[in-house]
Amino acid sequence: MKIELAKNYGFCFGVKRAIKIAENSAGSQESTSATIGELIHNSLEINRLKDNFRVKTLKNISELTDEKRAIIRTHGITKGDLEKLKTTGIEIVDATCPFVTKPQNIVEKMSNEGYEIVIFGDINHPEVRGVMSYSSKPVHVVLSIDELKNTKLPQKVAVISQTTKKIEEFISIVTYLMQRVKEVRVFNTICNATLENQEAVRELASKADVMVIVGGKNSSNTKQLYLISKNLCKDSYLIESQNELNSEWFKNKKICGVSAGASTPEWVIQNVIKELENIDKICNS
Template sequence: MNIKLAKNYGFCFGVKRAIKIAESTQNASTIGPLIHNNEEIMRLKKNFNVETLEDISHVSGTKKAIIRTHGIPKQDLQFLKEKKVDIIDATCPYVTKPQKICEKMSKEGYDIVIFGDEMHPEVKGVKSYASGKVHVVLHVSELAALKLSARVAVVSQTTRKVEEFKEIVSYLISHYKEVRVFNTICNATFENQDAARELSKESDVMVVVGGKNSSNTKQLLHISKEFCSDSYLIESERELEASWFEGKEQCGITAGASTPDWIIKKIIEKISNFKV
């Protein structure tokens, strides 16, 4: 069986940057997991004493707080400042951008639509920067129920699919006079998705590596399944099952934006050793 890696996969710019910040800070705490990858978080704890706090309420006693890639709500940032905690901001610059857009557009009087998952920490953070009307929608069908003003600004969670973002925008422009569209979807997400699509077309089994609560990893799984029904999402090599690869000829591997290379390496090794 041939094993082939996607042309683009794994760590994005923001994650590489956040890990570098965490490694060079040491003895700090992150508010919520720094990135969506448990294995990497355990490595940072072990090698650099970087703790992960469940949420902001556990911050007392913390001297240095690292803001994770997804960012945190404006109110939480204010809370840390009041507590005189040293703040090390590892928010991905691609996430800081929609935060700033929300703040600015609210001030200019636009109603704001965020395309994304209301429960996702990135979206919670971005939403908190809107001072006026703001709505989070995950599907175009939710828009009909909203009553917005004639001027609407729209941003996207960085890891959403651009095709669905276009549907949201198309609805808005046929219902509102001015729609100010900020495409805040991250290029890295596109590139990993495109590469997963291409690879899954030529594979008869696909392994997607990444956090099971990671939005962009789940998107990769979804795309892989479109073209290769035998697609599996795993977080570590321990979850691999030999039976997945029986009778297969082409195994494709891709990984979410929060997946470190050392995990992918272990997975390739284990698959290579299966007797199939």
């Protein structure tokens, strides 16, 4: 069985930056840092940061106790929480991805100019919750055109996307709005790395007869890769680590494609590949 990696996969710029920031925030043995929410959506990497760099993960700012510094997650936090954090006197280390800061700034600017905001995204995702908080006007968060049909639309909207969404679906949302709203300002806020990873998995899944997507089960961009892969290769599997691999998946398979979400560390991906090679040896021995 040939094991082939997607042309683009794994850690994006924003995640690499956040990991480096978290590692550099480690102080003495008595000094600890804490991220407000999960730094990235990958439990294995979060555990590594905790074990090796004493970086704790808190659910929200109310859980802060004696930590020396607070790290803002890659997805950002709400504007209100940031203001509260500034009043505590704790050292603030901002690891918000620049691709997330961009829609925050757009929403703040456009809402101040009188535009209501339409966000293509998941209202429960921390990135979206953070971006929403920067608007001074009503915000409409939708995942589909059907949801837009039940939304009372104003005459002026600014539309953005969650950074990890599929470009095709964003275009369909924009097209729908253009046909029904007098003035539409469109900002493509989908991350370049997301687009490149999606295109690479689409290309690989088209020729593979089994696909393995590696990443956190709660990672939006990883789930998007899996859905794209599943649509093109029915034998597609989403795993967090090599321990979830099942040898039955690879019987009589000739090409195994591998991709990974933007928050999946290289060491996890390499462990998966090693286990795939072991499985292949066993199956063909």
